[in-house]
Amino acid sequence: MLLLGIVGVAAILYMSIAVARDLRLLNSARSDNVQWTLSQTEVEFLEYQMHLGLLAAGAEPDLKTLRREFDIFYSRISTLRQASTYANLRDLPAFSRNLRIVETFLSRSVDGIDAPDAELIARLPELLQLATDVRPNVRMLANSGLNHFAEDSDRRRNNVAVTLTQLAGAVTALLVTLLFLALYLAYLNRQNSRRRAEAVQASARMKIVTGTALDAVVVSDSHGRILDFNAAAEQIFGHAARDAIGADLGMLLVPDHHRDAHVAGMARLRADGEKRMVGKGRVKLEAKRANGEIFPVELAIQSADTDEGEIFIAFLRDISHRVRAEAELVAARDRALAGEKAKTDFLATMSHEIRTPLNGLLGNLALLRDTRLSARQMRSVRNMETSGKLLMSHISDVLDITKYDAGKLRLRPVAMNISTLLQDIVDNQSGAAAAHNTTLEWGWIGPSADWICADRDRIQHILMNVIGNSVKFTRDGRITIEAQVLDNDTGAPRLQIDVSDTGIGMDKALQAQIFDDFMTGDSSYDRDVGGTGLGLGIARRFVKALGGEIEVESEPGVGSTFSIRFPVETMEPPNTHPDIRKPGAPASPKRILLVEDNEINRVVAREMLTAAGHHVTEATNGKRAVELAESEPFDLIFMDISMPVMDGRQATREIRAGQGAAAQTPIVALTANAMAEEQEAFLSDGMNDILTKPLTRDGLLRVIANHTEARTEITASRTDHSNAVAQAYLDDLRATLGIDALAPLLDRFKVEVDDTLAFLKNHPRHTAADIASRAHRIAGSAATLGAVELRTGLLKVEEAAKAGNADAMAEAIDALSAIWSATRPQMRADRRRTLR
Structure with missing residues (x-):
């Protein structure tokens, strides 16, 4: 033991010397790192000064690199x-000075560095002079720091060396003491009675x-016999512990439907020692109580080797209460979601129901x-109309919020002139x-x-709300609207519109809430202006739907600036030819079936x-409409959707499925529901168009002109393919889009028709459902572009x-080739006809 003590002391002395050496090296490395940071500060400054000198000498401007080098040096300081x-x-006085x-140099330079590119280039000589003047101070700054840390590092290394030397001595003394204690413990170990007492x-x-x-806590052996069963397990x-100990664990605690898996696992354990659950942490399982109740538990298993063999210790926790709480939480979440859906459905339904009497x-x-x-x-009538339109606007706002929150808001991008829109809004608010x-x-x-391609209605709504808000809260001041196109790294342009006013402004608290629903400001706002407080909330929703963002900066008493940004697709202005269309003759009287249950409407x-x-x-309901359509021919059917006895959708399907006199008559839905997916469902039922309430004379007459004119063209084209295309439709498109924009649209339509005919x-x-879906989709495009005979064939x-009816379908498909041969040459963007 004396020899062992000598060897141990020698080893400790050797390790102490080695640790002291390593600590010296480690401390030196850390000091070097700090000194490197000081040196790197001067290096970063020199790189900034060098680049500044190159730019001032006329090198190609690389202002981004210059700003980055300045920022790095700024960060070092x-x-x-x-x-x-x-x-x-x-x-230290020298370092601090x-x-x-x-x-001070950084403060004087930062304004120039952060200035716009043109100003920065103009200030390059000034910045270079500032850098040249401060260079000696940067050098002295680094040197004074390096000198200080060099002295400090030497002092620290000396201290550590002394400390470790003392530690080595203390450890040596400790080892000697432990050696004597070991001898004492050896004496004690010979006391068998003491060991037994401790055990x-x-x-x-x-x-x-x-x-x-x-x-x-349940302890068992490899055969599944229970060796220990604590009070918590009871x-x-x-089960009482006296009954459980010695019993088979699987028969006592494992549910019947898990027992086969338990027996198989124990067999694998005894055969090849495979342990699938031992040491795997807590897992969720089911267990069985003495009364046969099955309940959830968390189980963790560990194993240990003893003189009697390997034993397994299972820790089980009853988690019935937690599972019930989780189930209640899920149920509460489902109820909350159901309540949110009910709220959305209620708003949509109420918006729909209010539109009917308002119509x-x-x-x-x-x-x-x-x-x-x-x-x-x-004057009274005009006032009532103004109030009614204002109420309709509020209803539309609620419906727009409902559609957006339900994820059902659909964008409809069209070719639009943003300058014209801005001018119209300015004229409206002037x-x-x-x-x-x-x-x-x-x-x-x-x-x-x-000219851009975007959703004109949404953009108009956004701008009207934001500009109208500024007009409300600005007195004796100025409102400036500035538009600009921003280019980003992806190359997709973004349109930014800033609306700045000199109005009353907002504090920080109001700015954080101004885009919330029903937020109209403080009491002074409420006393001076009206409104529901939905305008800016809807504007934010629409901006997000466009893929953009809206922000506000404001100061009380100074004014506010709303910034709106969203991606756009720029386009060339369409070439319109106002003289290519001649005024058409007045529409002849038509036989119209009006299906509406509301007497006033x-x-x-x-x-x-x-x-x-x-x-x-x-007709007051859908069933009566079906009877009239069976017996009488009509030029057009206006069909309400929500009606008693039979709704408009079912009536439309029965009219289309029958062979009555009006089976092929155009049907236009009259509805207050503007949900895009429901409108698509109306069209899939066989309706040709949708007219939303409240009804207007212009809207009714426009729909009549569109569909009765198309029907006349269809009737004529049945015998004469030269009229396969309703040129009036193409004339409208030429006047609206221009020839340059219409040409690619017609080319894409031709490709789609060719693909469909091949299909x-x-x-x-193919299945009948796929054929009907493909024909329906192309028929809609054909109607829009005036290919009336092709539309009839596809229908x-x-x-x-x-x-x-497979035979009728095959016959109709065979007839499409001749129709398309006559239609295709007439689908031209210009007005030239093809001679045959």
């Missing part, structure tokens, strides 16, 4: 000024631990306006601005991008139609496919 590592260094000089005590302590544990499983109100006002009225009566003695103006920053629509010279037949020729290989294919 910030580290020297703030890091706790350099706290003692900042107490030079640090202040360098910080008994340890066993007793273990029993206390397991007996008082809250989790069940309480959880309902009657506005329609009757329109009819009343056409009668002989006194000036006072006319009266209100003038009433407040406010100047309203707009303009472009940089090159203009007049029915009277309004009837009066509007009869005033235009049309013959109107009325239909192989109709035996025949669709109807035959839906009816399951």
Whole structure:
């Protein structure tokens, strides 16, 4: 043992010397790292000065690199000024003085560095002079720091060396002491009675631990016999320990439907020692109580080797209460989601139901306006119309919020002139601005991008809300609208519109809430202006739907600036030819079936139609409409959706499926529901168009002109393929889009038709549903572009496919080739016809 002590002391002495050496090296490395940071500060400054000199000498401007090098040097100085590592260094007079000089240099240079590119280039000589003047101070800053840390490092290394030497001596003394203690313990180990007493005590302590544990502890051998069963296990499983010990664990605690898997696992364990669950942490399983109840548990298993063989210790926790809480939480979440859906459905339903009586109100006002009225009566009618339209606007706002929150808002990008839109909005708001003695103006920053492809209605709604908000809260001031096109790294342009006013402004708290629903500001806002507080909330939703963002900066008493940014697709202005169309002849009287259950709406629509010279037949429900369509021919059917007895969708399907006199008559849906997916469902039922309430005379007459004109063309084209295309439709598109924009649209349509005809020729290989869907989709495009005969042929294919009439479908498909041969040459963007 003496020899062992000598060897141990020698080893400790050797290790102490080695540790002292390593610590010296480690401390030196850390000091070197700090010194490297000081040196790197000067290096970063020199790189910034060198690049600045190159730019000032006329090198190609690389302002991004210059700013980055300045920022890196700025960061180094910030580290020297703030890091706790350099706290003692900042107490040195030389270092502190030079640090202040360098910080002053940074403060004087940062405005130029952060200035726009043109200003930065102009200030390069000034920045270079500032850098040249401060260079000696940067050098002295680094040198003073390096000298300080060099001295500090030497002092620290000496201290560590002394400490380790003392530690080595202490360890040596400790080892000697431990050596004597080891000799003493060897003496004690010979006391067998003492060892037995300690073993008994340890066993007793273990029993206390397991007996008082809250989790069940079950110990078993490799054959599944229970060796120990603590008090918590008795309480959880309902078995007494005296009954459980010695029993088979699988028969006692494992549910019947898991017992085969348990037996197989124990067999694998005894055969090859495979342990699938031992040491795998807590897993969720099911267990069985004494009364047969199955309940969830968390189980963790560990193994241990003993003189009697390997044993397994299972820790089980009853998690019934937690599982119930989780189930209740899921149920609460489901109820919350159901409540949110119910709220959305309620808003959509109420918006729909309110539109119906409002349609009657506005329609009757329109009819009343056409009668002989006194000036006072006319003024009252106009006021009522204004109030009704305002109410309709609020209803539309609620519906827009509902659609957005439900994820059902659909964008409809079209070719639009953003400059014209801005001018229209400025003209619209100029009266209100003038009433407040406010100047309203707009303009472009940089090159203009007049024509874009975007959702005009949404953009108009956004701008009207934001600009109207500024007009409300600005008195005796100025409102400026600035538009500019921003290019990003991806090359996709973004349109930014800034609306700045000199109004009352907002504090920080109001700015954080201004885009929330029903937020109208403080009491002063409420006293001065009206509104629901939905405008800016809807604007934010629409901006997000466009893929952009909206922000506000404001200061009370100074004014506010709203910034709107969203991606756009720029385009060339369409070439419109206003003289290519001649005014058409007045529409001839048509036989119209009006299906509407609401008496007021029915009277309004009837009066509007009869005033235009049309013959109107009325039906109050879908079933009556089907009967009339079976027996009488009509030129057009207006079909309400929500009706008693039979709704409009079912009536449309029955009319289309029948062989009545009006089976192929165009059907236009009358609905207050503007949900895009429901409108698509209306069209899939066989409707040709949708007219949303409230109804207007212009809207009714426009729909009649569109569909009765197309039907006339269809009738004529049945015998004469030269009229396969309704040129009036193409004339409208030419006037709206221009020839350059219409040409690619027609080319894409031709490709789609060619693909569809190839698809239909192989109709035996496709299902009837696929054929009907393909024909329906192309028929819609054909109707839009005026290919009326092709549309009729495709509808025949669709109807035959839906009816399951294979012979009729094959015949209709065969006829499409001749129709398309006559139609294709006439689908031209210009007005030249192909001679045959």
